[in-house]
Amino acid sequence: MKILMVSIFAPHFFNWTEQLKGSGHEIYWLDVFDSNTEVEKIDFAQQITGWRYKWDFPGRYFLKKNHPGFNRLINKVNERSFQKVLEKRIKEIKPDVIHSFVIYLAAAPVLPVLDKFPDIKWILSTWGSDLFYYSKQEGYLEDIRRVLPKVDYLFTDCKRDHQIAIENGFKGTYLGNFPGGGGYDLQSLESYLKEFDERNIILVKGYQGLHGRAIEVLKAFLPLKEKLREFDIVVFGADEEVFHFVRNSEINTWKNFKVLGKVSHREVMKLMGRARIFIGNSLSDGMPNTLLEAIVMEVFPIQSNPGGATQEIITDGLNGLLINNPEEPKHIRNVLEKVLENEIDIEKAIKFNNENLRPGLDRERIKDEVLKKYKLVEEELETSGS
Known part of the structure; x- marks a missing residue:
């Protein structure tokens, strides 16, 4: 199964993704804000970084720090659109599923693009305050209620958030609650x-x-x-x-x-x-x-x-x-x-x-359970495609 992970640069995400090493799945990662850094911990994944700037010119960080207004003006021309890059990569990779980590950073921005690819299944992982706090904030709640009805599969880090997701439109398959970064060695x-x-x-x-x-x-x-x-x-x-x-x-x-x-x-x-x-x-x-x-x-x-x-x-x-x-x-x-x-x-x-x-x-025990959940997704894809 081809899985395109969409996440910010975060230790939780790397720890979670490491569970998929040797699983037989083909893993890609699109770094939402583009840290332009390859992560050794998930070197088995094809990492899409360095996409954000057309020209990474000398002095860019000095300009950002000392002349933010001028820097914003330049970036209007120099920055690539995340959504255009995502769409291009989806067409190239042809993933079976897209897995977003955290709603407002890596799911809401993905939704307009996914609407163009209705056959691709969507997995969402929520962490921390992603649902509990932000579902009470009007601006974020709008995104939550746009995203959740379109999500096919959901991981949370606690049972509470499954109920919050249902209350806000989630109708897909719940894959369970697991620690956000997997287990511990x-x-x-x-x-x-x-x-x-x-x-x-x-x-x-x-x-x-x-x-x-x-x-x-x-x-x-x-x-x-x-x-x-x-x-x-x-x-x-x-x-x-x-x-x-x-x-x-x-x-x-x-x-x-x-x-x-x-x-x-x-x-x-x-x-x-x-x-x-x-x-x-x-x-x-x-x-x-x-x-x-x-x-x-x-x-x-x-x-x-x-x-x-x-x-x-x-x-x-x-x-x-x-x-x-x-x-x-x-x-x-x-x-x-x-x-x-x-x-x-x-x-x-x-x-x-x-x-x-x-x-x-224990990390191995949680990893085994998590891989069973991905296997469930794969089997449902195979059944629906047959």
Whole structure:
């Protein structure tokens, strides 16, 4: 089966696509915004990059940075149309299916072109806030309701989003919910895992921005200083809003507190392997990848629950704790105190996750299930073509 992937340059996408290596499918990737970079991880795919500019002239980046108005004027002549490039490539490749990743970046722009090729089937993958948040935004909702009725097959990263898709016009075949980047190589991560008694880190995802609410977690910590003394508190992936809060907060004087900016995925997993508790807090998400990583790395998870996505795998008080009001520090403090005052047996919770959730996140296991879904699409194509 010929599959034309349409996606932005994104690690999730590369991890997902890597699952198709050696599958027998013929894979192509059109980079939506054209990073003009070949990706070694998916070197088995034919990568369509370098298409955006007719002339990649010297000094273009200087012009973009220092003279944006003049740069926009030049680009009206110099930039190729994504839709024209897509149409041309479809005619050349003759794909059996097109697989778009994320609605507003890689599906809505594809729709006008696909209308010209009614025989080509369309797969859509949604991630994170793609449906939950944007279905509540009027401008984006219009695109969502134009795209979903035309989609033949759907992957999501949580069950919640399947229902949102149905409510907004999806009538195709649901292929299931899987982690956006596929699963995790559990064996390769074993060396990062510390014994429970060696772990004393409370690890906090540090994003604020549009959806993140790390600052509310830090505010919740402030009245708990004495109870937190036995832990090292590490915030990772902090953005400027979080750094600004820390610089102007008493928490910056705590000897057991550290805040880190952007760190590599490997460093995150190493931190997870030394952490006892992980806290992720946001207003909007799908199934949070850092939550899954915490489970894989045998960390007790405390996670916000936007739209009920997190509760699909976390039962409050059994194998983790849910934050149901991510903007209220007092609520977050009350949740955290359940752990600090030993109301929750976190060793027992981690054991539950190790036995019931962790094995299902193994990369090979998820890959096998994902490939079965692509095989289902292939078989339906063969049946409809016979």
